[in-house]
Amino acid sequence: MAETGRLQRFTSELISHGPLYALANHRIHSPKPLVPLENWKYWTDPKPQWLEGIMRAYPPRWKRKAYLDAMLEQDHASGIEAHYDVSNEFYALFLDKKYRFYTAADFWNKQETLEEAQVHKAGFIRGLLRLSGDEKVLDLGCGWGSMLRYLRETGHSGELIGLTLSQEQLTFDQQQRGLSVSLSDFITEPFEGAPYDRIYSIGSLEHVRPAELANLYQKTYDALAPGGLAVHQFFSYRSDPCPISVAVLELFFPGSMLSMHRIHIEAAEAAGFRITHDSIHDYKPTLRAWYDRLVANQDKALALVGLEVYNRYMTFLPFAWLFFKQNEADLHRVVIEKTAC
Numbered sequence: 001m002a003e004t005g006r007l008q009r010f011t012s013e014l015i016s017h018g019p020l021y022a023l024a025n026h027r028i029h030s031p032k033p034l035v036p037l038e039n040w041k042y043w044t045d046p047k048p049q050w051l052e053g054i055m056r057a058y059p060p061r062w063k064r065k066a067y068l069d070a071m072l073e074q075d076h077a078s079g080i081e082a083h084y085d086v087s088n089e090f091y092a093l094f095l096d097k098k099y100r101f102y103t104a105a106d107f108w109n110k111q112e113t114l115e116e117a118q119v120h121k122a123g124f125i126r127g128l129l130r131l132s133g134d135e136k137v138l139d140l141g142c143g144w145g146s147m148l149r150y151l152r153e154t155g156h157s158g159e160l161i162g163l164t165l166s167q168e169q170l171t172f173d174q175q176q177r178g179l180s181v182s183l184s185d186f187i188t189e190p191f192e193g194a195p196y197d198r199i200y201s202i203g204s205l206e207h208v209r210p211a212e213l214a215n216l217y218q219k220t221y222d223a224l225a226p227g228g229l230a231v232h233q234f235f236s237y238r239s240d241p242c243p244i245s246v247a248v249l250e251l252f253f254p255g256s257m258l259s260m261h262r263i264h265i266e267a268a269e270a271a272g273f274r275i276t277h278d279s280i281h282d283y284k285p286t287l288r289a290w291y292d293r294l295v296a297n298q299d300k301a302l303a304l305v306g307l308e309v310y311n312r313y314m315t316f317l318p319f320a321w322l323f324f325k326q327n328e329a330d331l332h333r334v335v336i337e338k339t340a341c
């Protein structure tokens with residue numbers, strides 16, 4: 001009976017959302033844990049051209065756009081809760097042990113650990129922030145306080161403040177890490193405590209919808225002290241504002257909508273910023289490292305979050321890998337500066 005329902009849903013989603021979405025959701029609702037190697041290869045191995053062609057052609061653009069518009073009526077905050085308030089312990093099973101970054105790391109070679117790679121990333125971002133030690137810093141979307149903790153441990157003595165929309169993260173950041181973090185929506189709420197010398201985000205601007213970017217960059221500009229700067233790590237669509245993967249992202253980040261890179265740059269410049277750095281980095285090794293850790297912790301993960309959530313992350317990680325492999329989006333690190341007067 002359950003299998004009949006699953007097949008019925010697959011058929012109706014095939015028509016309404018196209019093959020990629022229907023397949024992903026079908027696998028998420030698998031009655032058993034997805035088999036690690038088969039599942040990774042299922043998403044990442046090249047497919048025959050005819051199949052790839054069908055997968056990329058349907059749903060057609062007009063239908064994708066209509067679907068997307070309907071999806072964007074959802075509340076952004078409830079989508080964040082859906083993704084991040086799964087369970088702190090669950091994320092701890094596959095993220096790096098020390099900082100618990102949920103964003104792309106910098107692997108310098110294939111031998112190094114996720115922990116080392118996350119420290120390299122943190123060092124890179126710290127370098128972009130050009131800190132001398134006493135600046136007042138705001139982290140938009142601070143997650144489990146990873147970068148704030150790194151900055152504190154590497155000697156930053158100025159005020160460090162973080163914002164998150166996840167209640168689970170807030171509790172962890174305040175109680176376990178003793179950080180100054182508030183539950184505040186950085187898109188809709190003012191930045192309390194301005195001016196700041198530095199504002200940064202790592203992996204949070206992906207949640208900001210294209211129509212909200214201009215306002216966010218302007219708010220960031222206004223909240224920075226003269227001569228201040230902002231650093232953002234985020235991934236953005238390369239050229240197509242509505243690629244085929246757009247519908248599938250709804251399964252993992254309900255209510256979020258990626259922007260094209262040029263929309264970010266235009267919004268930053270319109271706010272008055274000068275773009276002084278824009279580099280591209282590779283997300284794929286981090287996704288693979290998270291996948292391997294999740295698989296290694298399958299039993300604990302199933303006990304913590306159950307089969308459907310486990311299978312959702314088992315689908316999300318190779319799907320995201322494929323998304324970058326197919327160059328739909330790039331991971332950027334951008335520095336934007338406000339003039340001194």
Ligand SMILES: C[S@@+](CC[C@H](N)C(=O)[O-])C[C@H]1O[C@@H](n2cnc3c(N)ncnc32)[C@H](O)[C@@H]1O
Nearest residue numbers: 101102103141142143164165185186202203204
């Ligand atoms: C992918 S996580 C990255 C967390 C952290 N920066 C890191 O590097 O691990 C995205 C974070 O953005 C936060 N976030 C998303 N939208 C937000 C919003 N509108 N206001 C505040 N936080 C938001 C989420 O709660 C989450 O902490």
